Amino acid sequence: MERSGFGNSLEGLAAEIVGCRKCPRLVEYREEVARRKRRAFRDQEYWGRPVPGYGDPEARLVIVGLAPAAHGANRTGRMFTGDGPRGAGDTLMRALHRLGLANIPFSRDRDDGLSLRGVFLTAVVRCAPPGNRPTYTEISNCLPYLVRELRLLRGARAILALGRVAFEGCLRALGELGVEVPKPKPTFAHGACFRLGPYWLVASYHPSRQNTQTGRLSEEAFLEAVAAAKGLAGL
Numbered sequence: 001m002e003r004s005g006f007g008n009s010l011e012g013l014a015a016e017i018v019g020c021r022k023c024p025r026l027v028e029y030r031e032e033v034a035r036r037k038r039r040a041f042r043d044q045e046y047w048g049r050p051v052p053g054y055g056d057p058e059a060r061l062v063i064v065g066l067a068p069a070a071h072g073a074n075r076t077g078r079m080f081t082g083d084g085p086r087g088a089g090d091t092l093m094r095a096l097h098r099l100g101l102a103n104i105p106f107s108r109d110r111d112d113g114l115s116l117r118g119v120f121l122t123a124v125v126r127c128a129p130p131g132n133r134p135t136y137t138e139i140s141n142c143l144p145y146l147v148r149e150l151r152l153l154r155g156a157r158a159i160l161a162l163g164r165v166a167f168e169g170c171l172r173a174l175g176e177l178g179v180e181v182p183k184p185k186p187t188f189a190h191g192a193c194f195r196l197g198p199y200w201l202v203a204s205y206h207p208s209r210q211n212t213q214t215g216r217l218s219e220e221a222f223l224e225a226v227a228a229a230k231g232l233a234g235l
Contacts, residue, residue, distance in 0.1 A: 010152050013145065014052035017126055022141040026127035026134070030074055033128060038071045047077030050127050053149050054079045055120035061101075061233040062153060063092070063160045064146065064170055066206065067125035067134055074128040079121040081107040081114075088162075091207035091219065092121075095226040101235065118235045120156070122149055124169030139169060147176045158233035159199055160226065163206035164188045170201055190217070191225050193232065200232035 021027050034048025051068045065088070068074045072083030080089035089107040096102035096119060103115045125134045125142045134142075150156060150173060159174075161167035167188045175181050179197035186194040192203045204217075204225035211217040 008152075010053070010057050010149070013148055013152065017050050017052040017145050020050045020126065020142075020145075023127065023138045026125075026129055026138055029130050030068075030070075030127045033070045033074055041071060041075060044075065046075045048074060049077070051077060051079055051123070052126070053120055053122035055116040056118055057120075057153070058118070058155050059116075059120035059153050060118050060155050060157050060235055061160065061229055062120045062122060062150065062156050062158070063162065063229075064166045065121070065123040065162045066165050067123050067132065068128045069132075070128040076109050078107070078110045079123060081112075082109060086209055086213070088207045088209070091212060091222065092162075092226075094219065095207075095223045098223060099227055099230055101230065118233065120149070120153055122146060124166050124173075134165075139165070143169060143173055143176070146170075146173045150174075150177060156233075157199060158202060158229045160202045160204060160229040161188075162204055163208075166206070167201075167203050171196075174199065174201070190221070191228065193228060200229070202229040202232065 031048050034046035037046060051073045069083045072087060073079055073081055076082035080092050083089050093102050093107045094105045097105035101117050101119050107114055124139055124146055159170050161170045171181055171185055174196055188203050190205045194201045202225060205211050207217060207222050
């Protein structure tokens, strides 16, 4: 893997992502959240910038979410980190830990010692959006970063898309990479697996509180989706 050159390595691309100001609405919101803070985190310094991908540069499995949480990754600066013991990050880490892909079953802050094996975490949008709802234009502005990450992650063989928006974004990204996406396009359904060029695309409901606490997504059902993606990645 090429590891030098601004924007031509994962490190260079991460630096480029962190400096992005393409979407005025998202820039204003992420910075406002960082200034106001949540009462529980009032003594902490918020990241308040776009959040780059994180994980193993030799990853065979890429896990793609929607966007950083306003008081989660927008605060900590690391994907799927800081949204609490019942949040998406810890739900994901418990699954990865049970499957031998993470060394600890939680993701609280950038100094918690988390290490991932064969897994890279990213998202279709890198800034926290108001109401967790990015616009189509905002997704389009951000999608080239996902395309470039996938290009740099040369060992990737499976992509786990968390939620319908991430799933649609992954289809668009794969198309940009030159992968033939069939028509009609694959349809999102929890646990569905699709072979697209050199990749397997696996769909899962997002492990958000909204899904896990309402019973739409159980931890075991989520674990099964992650395990399927792990197997298809050859991990």
